[in-house]
Amino acid sequence: MTSAIDWEAFAAALGDIPHETDRALVRQKSRDFYWYSPVLKQQLRGVSADIVVMPRDEADVIEVMRRCVTQRIPLTPRGGGTGNYGQAMPLHGGVVLDLLALNTIHPVQGGVLRVGAGAKLGEIESVCKPQGWELRMFPSTRRTATIGGFVAGGSGGIGSINFGQMREAGTLLGARVVTMEAAPRVLELREDAVARVHHAYGTNGIITELDIAMAPAQPWLDYVVAFADFLALARFADRIARADGIAKRLCAAVDGATAAYFRPLQDVVSPGESLGLFLVAAQSAQPFEQALVRHGGRIARRLTEAEVEAQSAVPAFEFTWNHTTLHALKVDKEITYLQSRFPGPDYLRVVAEVMEAYGDEIPVHLEFIRVNGEVACAALPLVRYTSEARLRAIIADFEARGITVFDPHTFVLEDGGMKQTDPEQLAFKREADPFGLLNPGKMRGWQAHVSAA
């Protein structure tokens, strides 16, 4: 698709807009953490852009997009490159648009943050905390992920135990989006219209700025707690998740087989212990620790935020969500994972059944979140990978047990968390990317639309 392009001429015409054509560097900026999935690792191995462009501001973004439309060049946006599904990988080559320089963090006003898409989540927290605000939610990749990437390619994470996922009304309030047209337009999407670009992988517009509802900042304690028995830990985590009087931001549990991969914790944990990872508000330390003792657990590590910083400790949240998988992959290359949600409210029964059925093949990893006002049990269990056929069989069995699986072994938008084409997102793509140049190959609904036309 991009073979006819004179990339030297394209690069030269960019003038002072920063760009990179070195093949190794371009290849590096064309990938994310897709290799967590052995399936994607196989499929996406050779993917690379032809050039990486690093716009300095929205005017640069518009200029690059205009040029791409003129020459029918595919363009794939990129934030921190921390996705796991090839969200930011340019299947058809072309331009990778690195948005890291669009990182302006405006002052929080009335609890709402206007922020450049390329701002890193960790930086947002650092800047906003002294103003009395913090992010409602962030992925385990907070240090390096961008807010734009989180909105375009993510779903929820630490904080979702309070605020649900990003898709729920009220957190993502507005998005400034540039269209992929001969004369790109800048749209301010608000209210429901924001859903058009949320979790659309940048397939139907380039987000340059966002309006995000923040949470009032609190001092958090970073806990790693240990239990001899996983189900006792799971019951404790469930109790904490449901305890409205105990303020927390993270509530996760992994079994001993998973915890065995957590090298940075080996000094504080005994072999075989199951671990709970929690962020608990300082004012809730007493009831949290009291419940811990009562459920038979112990504190393996407790740090203030300042102590995490001063000791360069790996924070508890960097053992949760997909960082859990990362720790395992550092030790065992044969490991992969699943994303799922257990049917509630009696989800711990199903967890026990899965443990019984799979034993060591599936080390357990639970993440407690809120969905529609109720506590729900998400799970990103590790899987000792043998073949794609076996992986698909496990997914089918999970679904037969009533467990919802969000397949992380696909780069197709609809086959992952979405389950089906969002008609609004597709309609918006027709309007905002009429030539189908944005992150091509990711939205199945668009391919069908093009084939039918």
Next chain:
Amino acid sequence: MTSAIDWEAFAAALGDIPHETDRALVRQKSRDFYWYSPVLKQQLRGVSADIVVMPRDEADVIEVMRRCVTQRIPLTPRGGGTGNYGQAMPLHGGVVLDLLALNTIHPVQGGVLRVGAGAKLGEIESVCKPQGWELRMFPSTRRTATIGGFVAGGSGGIGSINFGQMREAGTLLGARVVTMEAAPRVLELREDAVARVHHAYGTNGIITELDIAMAPAQPWLDYVVAFADFLALARFADRIARADGIAKRLCAAVDGATAAYFRPLQDVVSPGESLGLFLVAAQSAQPFEQALVRHGGRIARRLTEAEVEAQSAVPAFEFTWNHTTLHALKVDKEITYLQSRFPGPDYLRVVAEVMEAYGDEIPVHLEFIRVNGEVACAALPLVRYTSEARLRAIIADFEARGITVFDPHTFVLEDGGMKQTDPEQLAFKREADPFGLLNPGKMRGWQAHVSAA
């Protein structure tokens, strides 16, 4: 019981400890808002202490209690006197201990407030807000109620949509309590031990200080919203209650018959309109108002906290919980009310059934709260009172429909919200009030204990 006491001598011996013996003033300080209930109005009409003592500090409290024990004088503690069940009414006369002077508000540390039992809730909010903290929950009587009275005689209120009720672990962290013994002891109750004095009406110790977990402060918008149809409003309120992405502190709904009593709102509301009362965080105004429009409601009044103050407006929360009943009683002396919780999660179906069954006899009033991590529907419906027999019949019918009723027409601890004697509270009373002098006649379990002895 107190007829043998020489009250002049008792008063004289108090020395410089402030006290009041004027009969009218003592009578005034011997009552609360028990008259919301026609049953209690009848039963408690004649109740009065013999003297009101106003200790300046804990040393004064100890001294008064010591003297009372020596002379076997009953002692009933009092905060703002805003209870509705005669909690602070001295059934057997004696001393009313007015704790308003124990109102020290220490600086919030790590999200925890140490505060004197007599501090008013409104004052606590005013003092803590500039420090970045606010109360997790408060009753509609925030202006005049004390934290000690709320803990000893209350249950929850505004904020319970986030933090559940006070009884849930994590909000009430500690209590400093003076025992009613010949040599009064000062106990620091922590962790579960705090439950011994929570909602015990001061029957088993006098709380002088409390440790309370606070919430990080947020800017709140004060909404009164109007709907033509009550069930449409109820569905909207339910949606907001369950919306984890929409930050709120109050979520209440009353029907048109109830709203008709809200005189301060008559300029902004049309006759027959049902009203929703909300406190919504500023950053959630957009999604809240969007949902409002979609559900067919309109904004009748929207004020910032500063505007409420500047305009001396009646805040939205002063139309909720038992202030709803107060507004009705100001217009119609024949009105009383019930306290109940509808069975969930399909509580709106039961609400509709009750409306169908009772029509104008029971104007509807819903309060959405959280219980054990889930949204629950509490209700304090008005009742057009005809007789106690009819009231009891309604309560029986509510219970037959699966609705839990917390009888507000009794001054007996166990017959209201508690349902049964708390064995820990009773055991603690045996230890801390061996002569049964504290707020006598309120704890049924104690009477049984004494009779059996």
